[in-house]
Amino acid sequence: KWPKAVTIKEVGPRDGLQNEQSFIKTEDKITFINQLSQTGLPYIEITSFVHPKWIPSLADSFEVAMGIHRVEGVTYGALVPNMKGLEKALKANIDEVSVFMSASETHNKRNINKTIEDTYPIIKQVVHEALASGKSVRGYVSTVFGCPYEGEVAIRSITEVSEKLFEMGISELSLGDTIGVANPKQVQEILTVLLKRFPSKSLALHFHDTRGTALANVIASLDMGITTFDSSIGGLGGCPYAPRASGNLATDDLLFMLDGMEVYTGINKEKLHQTALFIQGKIDRPLLSHNFQADNGE
Numbered sequence: 309k310w311p312k313a314v315t316i317k318e319v320g321p322r323d324g325l326q327n328e329q330s331f332i333k334t335e336d337k338i339t340f341i342n343q344l345s346q347t348g349l350p351y352i353e354i355t356s357f358v359h360p361k362w363i364p365s366l367a368d369s370f371e372v373a374m375g376i377h378r379v380e381g382v383t384y385g386a387l388v389p390n391m392k393g394l395e396k397a398l399k400a401n402i403d404e405v406s407v408f409m410s411a412s413e414t415h416n417k418r419n420i421n422k423t424i425e426d427t428y429p430i431i432k433q434v435v436h437e438a439l440a441s442g443k444s445v446r447g448y449v450s451t452v453f454g455c456p457y458e459g460e461v462a463i464r465s466i467t468e469v470s471e472k473l474f475e476m477g478i479s480e481l482s483l484g485d486t487i488g489v490a491n492p493k494q495v496q497e498i499l500t501v502l503l504k505r506f507p508s509k510s511l512a513l514h515f516h517d518t519r520g521t522a523l524a525n526v527i528a529s530l531d532m533g534i535t536t537f538d539s540s541i542g543g544l545g546g547c548p549y550a551p552r553a554s555g556n557l558a559t560d561d562l563l564f565m566l567d568g569m570e571v572y573t574g575i576n577k578e579k580l581h582q583t584a585l586f587i588q589g590k591i592d593r594p595l596l597s598h599n600f601q602a603d604n605g606e
Protein backbone atom coordinates (compact mmCIF):
# COMPACT_ATOMS: atom_id res chain seq x y z
CA LYS A 309 0.00 0.00 0.00
CA TRP A 310 2.73 2.46 0.93
CA PRO A 311 5.43 3.51 -1.56
CA LYS A 312 8.94 2.05 -1.22
CA ALA A 313 10.56 5.48 -1.27
CA VAL A 314 9.68 9.13 -0.81
CA THR A 315 11.63 12.24 -1.85
CA ILE A 316 11.91 14.88 0.84
CA LYS A 317 12.77 18.39 -0.30
CA GLU A 318 14.22 20.54 2.48
CA VAL A 319 12.95 24.11 2.42
CA GLY A 320 14.15 25.19 5.89
CA PRO A 321 16.88 27.61 4.76
CA ARG A 322 14.31 29.41 2.58
CA ASP A 323 10.73 28.96 3.85
CA GLY A 324 11.91 28.45 7.42
CA LEU A 325 14.39 31.30 7.72
CA GLN A 326 12.22 33.64 5.65
CA ASN A 327 9.75 33.58 8.54
CA GLU A 328 12.17 33.71 11.47
CA GLN A 329 12.31 37.05 13.24
CA SER A 330 16.00 36.99 14.05
CA PHE A 331 18.44 37.58 11.21
CA ILE A 332 20.75 34.61 10.87
CA LYS A 333 24.30 35.61 9.98
CA THR A 334 25.43 34.68 6.48
CA GLU A 335 28.21 32.41 7.78
CA ASP A 336 25.71 30.57 9.98
CA LYS A 337 23.31 30.07 7.07
CA ILE A 338 26.23 28.63 5.09
CA THR A 339 27.19 26.25 7.91
CA PHE A 340 23.53 25.26 8.28
CA ILE A 341 23.20 24.41 4.58
CA ASN A 342 26.55 22.60 4.58
CA GLN A 343 25.35 20.45 7.48
CA LEU A 344 22.04 19.74 5.71
CA SER A 345 24.09 18.65 2.69
CA GLN A 346 25.59 15.85 4.81
CA THR A 347 22.27 14.39 5.99
CA GLY A 348 21.35 12.56 2.79
CA LEU A 349 18.71 15.07 1.71
CA PRO A 350 18.56 15.07 -2.10
CA TYR A 351 17.27 18.63 -2.42
CA ILE A 352 17.79 21.84 -0.47
CA GLU A 353 16.03 25.11 -1.23
CA ILE A 354 18.74 27.42 0.04
CA THR A 355 17.38 30.96 -0.36
CA SER A 356 15.32 33.27 -2.56
CA PHE A 357 16.34 35.98 -4.98
CA VAL A 358 13.45 38.27 -4.15
CA HIS A 359 13.49 41.96 -3.24
CA PRO A 360 15.36 42.34 0.08
CA LYS A 361 12.80 44.89 1.27
CA TRP A 362 10.09 42.25 1.00
CA ILE A 363 12.10 39.47 2.69
CA PRO A 364 14.93 41.11 4.67
CA SER A 365 15.98 37.84 6.35
CA LEU A 366 17.20 36.47 2.99
CA ALA A 367 18.88 39.66 1.76
CA ASP A 368 22.22 37.81 1.63
CA SER A 369 21.00 35.24 -0.92
CA PHE A 370 23.90 35.74 -3.34
CA GLU A 371 26.57 35.42 -0.63
CA VAL A 372 24.89 32.31 0.76
CA ALA A 373 24.63 30.65 -2.65
CA MET A 374 28.27 31.47 -3.41
CA GLY A 375 29.52 30.46 0.03
CA ILE A 376 28.14 26.94 0.43
CA HIS A 377 30.06 23.79 -0.34
CA ARG A 378 28.10 21.88 -3.00
CA VAL A 379 27.85 18.16 -2.45
CA GLU A 380 27.46 15.97 -5.49
CA GLY A 381 24.03 14.40 -5.73
CA VAL A 382 22.35 17.26 -3.87
CA THR A 383 20.26 19.70 -5.90
CA TYR A 384 20.45 23.30 -4.65
CA GLY A 385 17.34 25.33 -5.49
CA ALA A 386 16.20 28.90 -4.89
CA LEU A 387 13.06 30.97 -5.32
CA VAL A 388 13.08 33.42 -8.23
CA PRO A 389 10.21 35.91 -8.78
CA ASN A 390 11.33 37.72 -11.95
CA MET A 391 14.20 38.34 -14.40
CA LYS A 392 16.14 40.44 -11.92
CA GLY A 393 16.10 37.50 -9.51
CA LEU A 394 16.99 35.05 -12.25
CA GLU A 395 20.07 37.06 -13.24
CA LYS A 396 21.40 36.75 -9.70
CA ALA A 397 20.44 33.08 -9.42
CA LEU A 398 22.29 32.29 -12.65
CA LYS A 399 25.30 34.28 -11.57
CA ALA A 400 25.35 32.22 -8.37
CA ASN A 401 24.98 29.10 -10.52
CA ILE A 402 21.96 27.74 -8.68
CA ASP A 403 21.00 24.20 -9.85
CA GLU A 404 17.26 24.61 -9.95
CA VAL A 405 15.03 27.66 -10.16
CA SER A 406 11.68 27.78 -8.36
CA VAL A 407 9.03 30.12 -9.72
CA PHE A 408 6.00 30.88 -7.57
CA MET A 409 2.55 32.41 -7.69
CA SER A 410 -0.81 31.99 -5.98
CA ALA A 411 -4.12 30.44 -6.98
CA SER A 412 -5.95 33.33 -5.28
CA GLU A 413 -5.83 36.87 -6.63
CA THR A 414 -5.44 38.74 -3.32
CA HIS A 415 -2.59 36.60 -2.02
CA ASN A 416 -0.78 36.87 -5.35
CA LYS A 417 -1.09 40.65 -5.23
CA ARG A 418 0.06 40.91 -1.61
CA ASN A 419 2.95 38.49 -2.12
CA ILE A 420 4.38 39.54 -5.47
CA ASN A 421 2.60 42.83 -6.17
CA LYS A 422 0.91 41.71 -9.40
CA THR A 423 -2.41 40.32 -10.58
CA ILE A 424 -2.37 36.65 -11.59
CA GLU A 425 -2.79 37.67 -15.25
CA ASP A 426 0.18 40.06 -15.07
CA THR A 427 2.32 37.41 -13.36
CA TYR A 428 2.12 34.88 -16.22
CA PRO A 429 4.34 36.72 -18.75
CA ILE A 430 6.97 37.43 -16.08
CA ILE A 431 7.19 33.80 -14.99
CA LYS A 432 7.04 32.62 -18.60
CA GLN A 433 10.18 34.58 -19.42
CA VAL A 434 11.95 33.37 -16.26
CA VAL A 435 11.15 29.73 -17.09
CA HIS A 436 12.22 30.18 -20.70
CA GLU A 437 15.55 31.81 -19.83
CA ALA A 438 16.27 29.37 -17.00
CA LEU A 439 15.69 26.39 -19.28
CA ALA A 440 17.83 28.01 -21.99
CA SER A 441 20.62 28.26 -19.39
CA GLY A 442 20.37 24.55 -18.70
CA LYS A 443 18.55 24.83 -15.35
CA SER A 444 15.56 22.80 -14.34
CA VAL A 445 12.55 24.72 -13.11
CA ARG A 446 10.15 23.90 -10.31
CA GLY A 447 6.86 25.74 -9.84
CA TYR A 448 4.90 26.57 -6.73
CA VAL A 449 1.24 27.34 -6.55
CA SER A 450 0.29 28.88 -3.22
CA THR A 451 -3.07 29.09 -1.40
CA VAL A 452 -4.25 25.79 -2.95
CA PHE A 453 -6.06 24.76 0.24
CA GLY A 454 -7.15 28.20 1.40
CA CYS A 455 -6.25 31.85 1.17
CA PRO A 456 -5.76 34.13 4.19
CA TYR A 457 -7.74 36.89 2.44
CA GLU A 458 -10.30 35.05 0.30
CA GLY A 459 -10.89 31.81 2.21
CA GLU A 460 -11.72 28.86 -0.02
CA VAL A 461 -10.08 28.87 -3.45
CA ALA A 462 -11.96 27.65 -6.55
CA ILE A 463 -10.58 24.43 -8.02
CA ARG A 464 -10.76 26.13 -11.44
CA SER A 465 -8.20 28.71 -10.31
CA ILE A 466 -5.88 25.95 -9.07
CA THR A 467 -6.07 23.92 -12.28
CA GLU A 468 -5.68 27.03 -14.44
CA VAL A 469 -2.51 28.26 -12.71
CA SER A 470 -1.11 24.69 -12.65
CA GLU A 471 -1.76 24.16 -16.35
CA LYS A 472 -0.18 27.49 -17.29
CA LEU A 473 2.97 26.69 -15.27
CA PHE A 474 3.34 23.24 -16.82
CA GLU A 475 2.81 24.73 -20.31
CA MET A 476 5.69 27.12 -19.60
CA GLY A 477 7.99 24.15 -18.99
CA ILE A 478 8.27 23.50 -15.25
CA SER A 479 9.15 19.89 -14.46
CA GLU A 480 7.51 19.69 -11.04
CA LEU A 481 4.68 21.57 -9.36
CA SER A 482 4.57 21.99 -5.60
CA LEU A 483 1.07 22.53 -4.21
CA GLY A 484 1.26 24.91 -1.26
CA ASP A 485 -0.90 24.84 1.84
CA THR A 486 0.42 28.31 2.57
CA ILE A 487 -1.43 28.91 5.84
CA GLY A 488 -1.74 25.31 7.04
CA VAL A 489 -5.48 24.82 6.74
CA ALA A 490 -5.67 21.69 4.57
CA ASN A 491 -7.36 18.50 5.76
CA PRO A 492 -7.05 14.95 4.34
CA LYS A 493 -10.51 14.93 2.72
CA GLN A 494 -9.80 18.18 0.90
CA VAL A 495 -6.32 16.99 -0.11
CA GLN A 496 -7.82 13.92 -1.77
CA GLU A 497 -10.58 15.92 -3.46
CA ILE A 498 -8.12 18.39 -4.98
CA LEU A 499 -5.63 15.68 -5.94
CA THR A 500 -8.40 13.67 -7.62
CA VAL A 501 -8.95 16.60 -9.98
CA LEU A 502 -5.26 17.40 -10.55
CA LEU A 503 -4.21 13.78 -11.10
CA LYS A 504 -6.59 13.60 -14.06
CA ARG A 505 -4.43 16.26 -15.70
CA PHE A 506 -0.90 15.72 -14.39
CA PRO A 507 1.10 12.59 -13.52
CA SER A 508 1.65 11.94 -9.81
CA LYS A 509 5.43 12.07 -10.32
CA SER A 510 5.16 15.72 -11.42
CA LEU A 511 3.41 16.86 -8.24
CA ALA A 512 4.84 17.65 -4.80
CA LEU A 513 2.93 18.63 -1.68
CA HIS A 514 4.05 21.56 0.47
CA PHE A 515 2.25 21.47 3.81
CA HIS A 516 2.52 23.94 6.63
CA ASP A 517 1.72 22.46 10.04
CA THR A 518 0.01 25.51 11.51
CA ARG A 519 -2.93 23.51 12.87
CA GLY A 520 -1.30 20.10 13.23
CA THR A 521 -2.82 18.47 10.14
CA ALA A 522 0.33 18.18 8.00
CA LEU A 523 1.22 14.52 8.65
CA ALA A 524 -2.40 13.46 8.19
CA ASN A 525 -2.31 15.30 4.86
CA VAL A 526 0.88 13.45 3.91
CA ILE A 527 -0.86 10.12 4.49
CA ALA A 528 -3.81 11.29 2.39
CA SER A 529 -1.36 12.26 -0.39
CA LEU A 530 0.64 9.00 -0.21
CA ASP A 531 -2.65 7.20 -0.57
CA MET A 532 -3.16 9.03 -3.88
CA GLY A 533 0.31 8.10 -5.21
CA ILE A 534 2.22 11.30 -4.33
CA THR A 535 5.85 10.62 -3.35
CA THR A 536 7.45 14.09 -3.06
CA PHE A 537 7.04 16.37 -0.03
CA ASP A 538 8.54 19.68 1.04
CA SER A 539 9.43 20.11 4.69
CA SER A 540 11.54 22.21 6.99
CA ILE A 541 13.98 20.95 9.62
CA GLY A 542 12.66 21.28 13.16
CA GLY A 543 9.53 22.93 11.75
CA LEU A 544 11.61 26.08 11.32
CA GLY A 545 9.59 29.11 10.33
CA GLY A 546 6.05 29.94 11.24
CA CYS A 547 4.32 33.24 11.21
CA PRO A 548 6.08 36.33 12.59
CA TYR A 549 2.67 37.62 13.79
CA ALA A 550 1.66 34.45 15.66
CA PRO A 551 4.42 33.67 18.19
CA ARG A 552 3.84 29.95 18.74
CA ALA A 553 2.39 29.02 15.35
CA SER A 554 4.33 26.22 13.65
CA GLY A 555 5.99 26.58 10.30
CA ASN A 556 6.34 24.04 7.51
CA LEU A 557 5.76 20.38 8.16
CA ALA A 558 8.91 19.39 10.09
CA THR A 559 11.42 17.25 8.19
CA ASP A 560 12.19 15.28 11.36
CA ASP A 561 8.49 14.56 12.06
CA LEU A 562 8.03 13.39 8.47
CA LEU A 563 11.21 11.32 8.62
CA PHE A 564 10.23 9.64 11.90
CA MET A 565 6.90 8.60 10.45
CA LEU A 566 8.30 7.38 7.13
CA ASP A 567 11.17 5.49 8.81
CA GLY A 568 8.64 3.70 10.99
CA MET A 569 6.56 2.83 7.93
CA GLU A 570 9.69 1.45 6.23
CA VAL A 571 9.46 4.03 3.46
CA TYR A 572 12.98 4.87 2.25
CA THR A 573 14.14 8.51 2.25
CA GLY A 574 17.93 8.22 2.37
CA ILE A 575 18.11 10.69 5.28
CA ASN A 576 20.24 10.12 8.38
CA LYS A 577 18.15 10.88 11.47
CA GLU A 578 21.10 11.57 13.77
CA LYS A 579 22.79 13.99 11.37
CA LEU A 580 19.48 15.75 10.88
CA HIS A 581 19.13 16.09 14.65
CA GLN A 582 22.62 17.57 14.99
CA THR A 583 21.77 20.10 12.27
CA ALA A 584 18.53 21.00 14.09
CA LEU A 585 20.54 21.60 17.27
CA PHE A 586 22.91 23.85 15.35
CA ILE A 587 20.19 26.06 13.86
CA GLN A 588 18.25 26.18 17.13
CA GLY A 589 21.37 27.72 18.66
CA LYS A 590 21.19 30.49 16.06
CA ILE A 591 17.52 31.47 16.34
CA ASP A 592 16.31 32.97 19.57
CA ARG A 593 13.65 30.38 20.36
CA PRO A 594 13.33 26.59 20.67
CA LEU A 595 12.45 24.51 17.61
CA LEU A 596 8.91 23.26 17.97
CA SER A 597 8.75 20.06 15.92
CA HIS A 598 7.39 17.09 17.89
CA ASN A 599 10.30 14.86 17.08
CA PHE A 600 12.95 17.41 17.98
CA GLN A 601 11.26 18.20 21.31
CA ALA A 602 10.96 14.51 22.14
CA ASP A 603 14.57 13.68 21.26
CA ASN A 604 15.91 16.78 22.92
CA GLY A 605 13.96 16.34 26.14
CA GLU A 606 12.68 19.91 26.06
Ligand code: HMG
Nearest residue numbers: 357358359362389392393419420421448450451484485486
Ligand atom coordinates in the same frame (compact mmCIF):
# COMPACT_ATOMS: atom_id res chain seq x y z
P1 HMG B 1 7.80 45.14 -7.13
O1 HMG B 1 8.04 46.27 -6.19
O2 HMG B 1 6.48 45.08 -7.82
O3 HMG B 1 8.97 45.07 -8.20
O4 HMG B 1 8.04 43.79 -6.36
P2 HMG B 1 9.25 45.92 -9.49
O5 HMG B 1 9.53 44.97 -10.59
O6 HMG B 1 8.18 46.96 -9.69
O7 HMG B 1 10.62 46.67 -9.12
C1 HMG B 1 10.70 47.60 -8.02
C2 HMG B 1 12.12 47.69 -7.53
O8 HMG B 1 12.51 46.42 -7.00
C3 HMG B 1 13.15 48.00 -8.61
O9 HMG B 1 14.18 48.75 -7.99
C4 HMG B 1 13.68 46.65 -8.97
O10 HMG B 1 14.98 46.70 -9.51
C5 HMG B 1 13.67 45.93 -7.65
P3 HMG B 1 14.32 50.33 -8.17
O11 HMG B 1 14.40 50.52 -9.65
O12 HMG B 1 13.04 50.89 -7.59
O13 HMG B 1 15.54 50.66 -7.39
N1 HMG B 1 13.56 44.47 -7.79
C6 HMG B 1 14.39 43.57 -7.23
N2 HMG B 1 15.45 43.68 -6.42
C7 HMG B 1 16.08 42.54 -6.05
N3 HMG B 1 15.68 41.31 -6.42
C8 HMG B 1 14.62 41.16 -7.22
C9 HMG B 1 13.92 42.32 -7.66
N4 HMG B 1 12.86 42.52 -8.45
C10 HMG B 1 12.64 43.81 -8.52
N5 HMG B 1 14.24 39.94 -7.60
C11 HMG B 1 8.66 41.46 -6.30
C12 HMG B 1 7.86 42.55 -7.00
C13 HMG B 1 8.22 40.14 -6.86
C14 HMG B 1 10.13 41.71 -6.58
C15 HMG B 1 8.38 41.58 -4.79
O14 HMG B 1 7.00 41.58 -4.59
C16 HMG B 1 9.00 40.45 -4.01
O15 HMG B 1 10.21 40.36 -3.91
N6 HMG B 1 8.20 39.57 -3.42
C17 HMG B 1 8.72 38.41 -2.70
C18 HMG B 1 7.70 37.84 -1.85
C19 HMG B 1 8.21 36.58 -1.21
O16 HMG B 1 9.38 36.22 -1.27
N7 HMG B 1 7.30 35.87 -0.53
C20 HMG B 1 7.62 34.65 0.14
C21 HMG B 1 7.90 33.50 -0.79
S1 HMG B 1 6.44 32.70 -1.39
C22 HMG B 1 6.04 31.54 -0.16
O17 HMG B 1 6.58 31.57 0.90
C23 HMG B 1 5.05 30.45 -0.50
C24 HMG B 1 5.70 29.09 -0.72
O18 HMG B 1 6.44 28.69 0.42
C25 HMG B 1 4.62 28.02 -1.02
C26 HMG B 1 3.48 28.04 -0.01
O19 HMG B 1 3.74 27.85 1.19
O20 HMG B 1 2.33 28.24 -0.47
C27 HMG B 1 6.65 29.14 -1.91
Ligand code: MG
Nearest residue numbers: 323484486514
Ligand atom coordinates in the same frame (compact mmCIF):
# COMPACT_ATOMS: atom_id res chain seq x y z
MG1 MG C 1 5.61 27.75 2.18
